[in-house]
Amino acid sequence: MRTFALYCRSIIMEYHFNEIERKWQTEWRKRRTYAVTEQTEKAKFYVLDMFPYPSGAGLHVGHPLGYIASDIYARYMRHKGFNVLHPMGYDSFGLPAEQYAIQTGQHPAVTTAHNIARYRQQLDQIGFSYDWEREVRTSDPSYYKWTQWIFGLIYNAWYNQETDRAEPIDSLIAKFESNGTYGVHAVCDEDWYKQMDAARFFFGPNFEGEFTATDWKSMNEEQQQLILMHFRLAYLADSVVNWCPALGTVLANDEIKDGVSERGGHPVEQKKMTQWSMRIRAYADRLLRGLDTIEWSESIKEVQRNWIGKSEGAYVEFAVQNSSHVIGVFTTRPDTIFGVSFLTLAPEHPLVLEIATDEQRGNVEQYMASAKLKTERDRQADVKNVTGCFTGAFVMHPFTDQLVPVWIGEYVLAGYGTGAVMAVPAGDQRDWDFAQKFNLPIPAIFEGIDVSQKAETSKESILAHSDFLNGLGYKEATKSVIEAIEAKGCGKGKINYRMRDAVFSRQRYWGEPFPIYYKNNIPYYLDPRQEQVTLPDVDKYLPTEEGEPPLARAEREAWNVWQGDRMEFNTMPGWAGSSWYFLRYMDPTNEEAFASPEKVAYWNQVDLYMGGAEHGTGHLLYSRFWTKILFDLGYIPFDEPFKRMINQGMILGRSSHVYRIAGTNQFVTAEKRDQYDTQQLYVDISLVDNDVLDLEGFKKWLPEYADATFILNDDGKYTCTFAIDKMSKRWFNVANPDDLCEKFGADTLRMYEMFLGPVEQSKPWDTKGINGVHNFLRKLTRLTMDKEGQIALSDESPTREELKVLHTCIKRVTEDLNRFSWNTVVSTMMICVNELTDLQCNKKAILEPLCILLAPYAPHLAEELWERMGHTESICDAEWPAWTAEYLETDAFEYPISLNGKTKFFLTLGIQLDQEAVTAAVLANEQTIKMLDGKSPKKVIVVPKRIVNVVV
RNA sequence: CCGGGUGUGGUGAAAUUGGUAGACAUAUCAGACUUAGGAUCUGACGCGCGAGCAUGGGGGUUCGAGUCCCUCCACCCGGACCA
Incomplete structure (x- = not known):
């Protein structure tokens, strides 16, 4: 009987994270807790994560690191009273889905939808405060309609060096009509006039790119279009491109590493082809100068500076x-x-x-x-x-x-x-x-x-x-x-x-189709607001036998729009959709515009952008470029997209090795491996705890190890060695968030990922410390409960000591979050809970504010405790507590007394004492006299509430 | 070769403006309570018997340096014949 009672009690006292987390995730969805609307009377704050490409492998523990940090910050800013926009979506066009399609015939849209569902499920269980009603997918026609429209804007724009901004192409045409090229200062291809096909024009061999209004007016439309093409910011040109035969497509310079393709590592050769390009060189200097106005890490700014060169x-x-x-x-x-x-x-x-x-x-x-x-x-x-x-x-x-x-x-x-x-x-x-x-x-x-x-x-x-x-x-x-x-x-x-114009077309299927058709080989733009070109179905996702892009396979009937002689068969590169997605979140369902001007004006720049540093010369440069064009053309009121950026480090895997004696099925512990001729093999990290191998688990892991035998170390254990690698199925070192959420809960996972160290640092994943964080949450739970597991809070007014503990914590947590020091916040809260446990404090006046401090990190538990404290509103909207300086004061300070800078002993003195009084008290002290050993002090440095240094 | 960053206990790491180096965890060891524990609690835990010595090495500025300056070394990331 007694055993049973004890057992029950321990169950009741447990922290039921699975139950709590499931309950609140459902509840939040039901209550639309994270849906956000424009409230002009409230200050806004925009927290953005780099949206993921939904790969088939799902998330591993490295992916959410940045998401967790930004989620904490978003929740914190909400407590501080800001109207926080914190959206998420998918960069869902891309190569892997297409390659899978080539192999299996499965439409990339199907694979993509499947992967997105899996991502969503994984993200949901971590408890993010995303407003999913604002989700975007770059491969969705309602989204890429506006990618196409922005392409159209860029196509129909030129760069006027006089005004130092992009202008609609009409203003250039107007100049040509009134004065020809006289007084036109445009960014265009150097020596563009040399590329003109003389046979199609009346220009003589001495033509140097200057013509009069009369010349212009006497040209036919085709001739005018050919000239304009050299001025457009998105233009078609014969250019030497990086051609990758294995992938069957061109690649941008930033998609090549060490002369081979970044994806797949295939050789790349130079080839002359007619391709769409973006005249990013027109913006070289502004892209450079803009770096001085944004708060990004020096290293990533430097990468961009070098790239611009x-x-x-x-x-x-x-x-x-x-x-x-x-x-x-x-x-x-x-x-x-x-x-x-x-x-x-x-x-x-x-x-x-x-x-x-x-x-x-x-x-x-x-x-x-x-x-x-x-x-x-x-x-x-x-x-x-x-x-x-x-x-x-x-x-x-x-x-x-x-x-x-x-x-x-x-x-x-x-x-x-x-x-x-x-x-x-x-x-x-x-x-x-x-x-x-x-x-x-x-x-x-x-x-x-x-x-x-x-x-x-x-x-x-x-x-x-x-x-x-x-x-x-x-x-x-x-x-x-x-x-x-x-x-x-x-x-x-x-x-x-050094920067080149960016090649903008790809010979692929799974990307945005261009809103372009051709007549007599002259391209014409189709406004997607009138008639949107969507991706046609094709029988195969490969290039045609003639080397045309996959879209050339589409039957004429398969196109929802067909005009002129033919449609454009290229598609846009991966960076098209990701160059402006942060704007679509502001107004994701707008069918009249990419976003309404009012909403863009309200949400404005991204205040905090979180993501990897590997996009320095790709996405981060291109989205700055598009932002500047949209700004120049008057569509948005800012010309830098991301005011502040923090780059989270990579989480590496810690893989474990075992040693098999060559030619046998016998394994030898790491300490004794030198005595044998061994072969190093990778072992699944779930079978290894603290470098010790689970022998039974190992035998069951793979059939070939079923009858394995072992040579153990002197403690009777089998020790593995380890190495730090990228997380990969190959090394059996992938830790996924699902298992950890199951075993410890999302709140523990969130806190632990932050506790690991500074977010910007790369580090190996190691679950060693996760128990410590989990225990902290249990300890906190216990503070609020009696032995029966019921909420038991006292309404007594707190003591001065308790107030000091709480307010020290509020101050440090607030200050640390303000400087994006996510990791130290966790230890601060641990210290607070440890001290409150020592004080046996279960007072509501203390634990209630503490709960709010915890809410950004462990939202499920905080929400649960908040409700048990009698609140009916979500803790998400609770006001962030303020600290009171008065509670932090003590009347005495234990001064370290040092001799020539070396601490010798401690002396507790009242803080009201001024420097002279402290000096007097220290010099009168017998320990000081003993320390001085007859020498007379040259001077005494007193730093109030810090240190006393006696110099001899 | 150039640019950016990092270097602190067995391990992850703290130390915001120069002011008690190693907080908070984890591992390990010892002990308590238990039928049991990946639970809880107590204690030890940088090195040295000690005075002392310790933040990659050396030098400097300072009453005082992990923090600032110079120099060298190691590692990580990025760029690399950019005229």
């Missing part, structure tokens, strides 16, 4: 001897122009074959062919191996009129600057290496600097042998040489950007 210098032209050609180069060191001893062109430079002499042509062609054979990756790996070839041609130095030989070399990249460099061996190490290898002169151009061993690359030196630049430093020389170059008409000062 602004460099200032000059564009200089060199005339080719006995030829009408000129070679333009970009240099950041025009001041070293008198040190030019040769020019180097990239092997792909268009003039190479034009200028090569007959004697050299054979060599040049051979060199070009060998360079072409190398992949981008080989070329990068082979940096130290200097190669090159003389073209036989010479150019004239603009100042000395000396003849300078023209070489080609792999170290010059076709895609940067003009694809040609003026080589100054004295001032650039690569040029120096090249000169050294091919016995080219290395003229000395710096005062007192020997350049026979290496180049002088610092900008500190004074110029010599440089005509009018002699005696000048880098800065003055650069200024003066640019003036001279401009006066001579052979160049100009120039700012160059």
Whole structure:
């Protein structure tokens, strides 16, 4: 009987997290606790997570780390009285669903819907405060209708450098109609006029991109459209693209890592194709300057700065001897122009074959062919191996009129600057290496600097042998040489950007179809507000035999819209839908606009954006770009999307190894593995506790281990070794949130993920400490209950000591949350509960505010206790408690007394004592006298309520 | 090679402006209560017998440095022939 009673009691006293969590998740949904509306009288706060791609693998414990942190912050801001927008959705177009479709024939929409359902279930059990009524999916036609519409805006816009913003294309057309190109300062393809098909125009060979209003008006529509295409911010152009044959698509620069595709690691080659691009270069400088206005980590800002790659210098032209050609180069060191001893062109430079002499042509062609054979990756790996070839041609130095030989070399990249460099061996190490290898002169151009061993690359030196630049430093020389170059008409000062325009079309099925059709090969935009092009069904998700994108397989009847000769068969890249999704959350069901202007004005910028740092040059750059366009065109009142961003670290897996003796089914413990010839095998982490293997579980795990035998260590245990890897099924080290929610509850999981350490840090997942957090929640529960498990709170007024404990906690939790220190909040609350337990405090006046502090972290338990305390409203709307400074005060402070900065003993003194009184009290103390040992103190430093330091 | 970051007990980590280094957990050990415990409670736990020494190494500024400055080392992430 007694045993049974005890058993019952322990059950009652248990913290029934499963029951509580299920109850409140249902209740919240029923009450629409997290639905949010625009309330203009209330201050808003927008907390956003990077929405996930719903992969088939589901969530592992690493994914929710950022979601939990942002959820805590969102709940905290709600308690503080803000109207908080905290939405979630899915970036549901993408490659994996398509590849699965290719393999199985399953429509990607089906796979995607299935995966989303699984994600939703996993997210729900963690208890997030998302307003699911605002969910978006990028693959939903009602969403991508507006992605298409924004594409249309960009397509129908140009960049006016006079106003430094994008404008509707109509304003450019108006300029052409009234004054032709006169007074037009647009960002457009450089030398666009050279690309024009002369046969279609009446322009002569000397056409340099200028025409009159009369010219414009005499053009037919086709000709006008062809010209406008060079000015549009979304444009169709023949460009050299990164083509991935294995994936059958082009890739953007940020989708390539080490010369292979980021997804799948397939080789990538350069190929000339007609593709849609976005003129992001027009925004290079604004994207750079905007970084100074937002609170992002320095590292991610730096990544963007490098990607944009602004460099200032000059564009200089060199005339080719006995030829009408000129070679333009970009240099950041025009001041070293008198040190030019040769020019180097990239092997792909268009003039190479034009200028090569007959004697050299054979060599040049051979060199070009060998360079072409190398992949981008080989070329990068082979940096130290200097190669090159003389073209036989010479150019004239603009100042000395000396003849300078023209070489080609792999170290010059076709895609940067003009694809040609003026080589100054004295001032650039690569040029120096090249000169050294091919016995080219290395003229000395710096005062007192020997350049026979290496180049002088610092900008500190004074110029010599440089005509009018002699005696000048880098800065003055650069200024003066640019003036001279401009006066001579052979160049100009120039700012160059490394960033390329972004290729915007993909030869894939599972993406947004373009709102574009073609007539006579001229593209025309279809406004999706009138007629939306949706994805047609296809029989297969592969490119056609002719290499056309999968959409070309769709029968004409399969398209809901068909106009002109044909539709656009490319689809948009993954970053299209994710570049503006944060705006759609503001007004997700609007059918008239991407979002109403009032709602956009109210919710405004994202105040806190949480997500991984791996999108630095992709999503985060593109969404800034689109935001600026929407701002320029007057659709939104801000030009940076994410005011503050925090990048959560990656959670790595801790995988465990066992050692099998070669050729047997016997396993040896880690301590003794050196004595045998062993093979290391991965073992499922659920079978390992604290590096000790569960032998029975191991035998049952896989059939091949059923009759395994073991050599144990001296304690009779089998010890495993471990390694830190990415979480993957391969290593059996995936920890998923479902199991943990089942075993410990969502509240414990939430708190534990925060307790692990600073969110921004990457760390291995380890469940060692999870019991500590779980016990904390149980301990807190116990404070509120009597032995029968009933809520038992006292209405007595709290003691001063209890108030001090509570208010210290309020202060620290509030301050820590304000500085996004999620991890220290957990220990602060633990300290508070430990102290209240020692005080045996069960007073409502103390526990009620504590409950609110807990609510952002452990919303289910907090809600349950709140209800048991007699509240009928959700704790989510409870006002955040304020701390009272008076309660934090004590009348005495235990001063550490130190001698020359080393703590020796402690002395408790009243806090009302001033510095002199403290000094007197300390010097009079017998321990001080003993410490001084007869020496007289030089001075005594007193920092009130901190420390006393006696200096001798 | 360049840029960003990190370096503190067996482990995860605290220490907001320079002011008692190691809070809070976890692991381990010892003990209590139990038929039992992944429960609860008590205690020990950086190194050293000690005076002392300790925040990657060395130097500096300061009454006082994990924190600021210089320099070197290690690791992680990112970029890399960008003219």
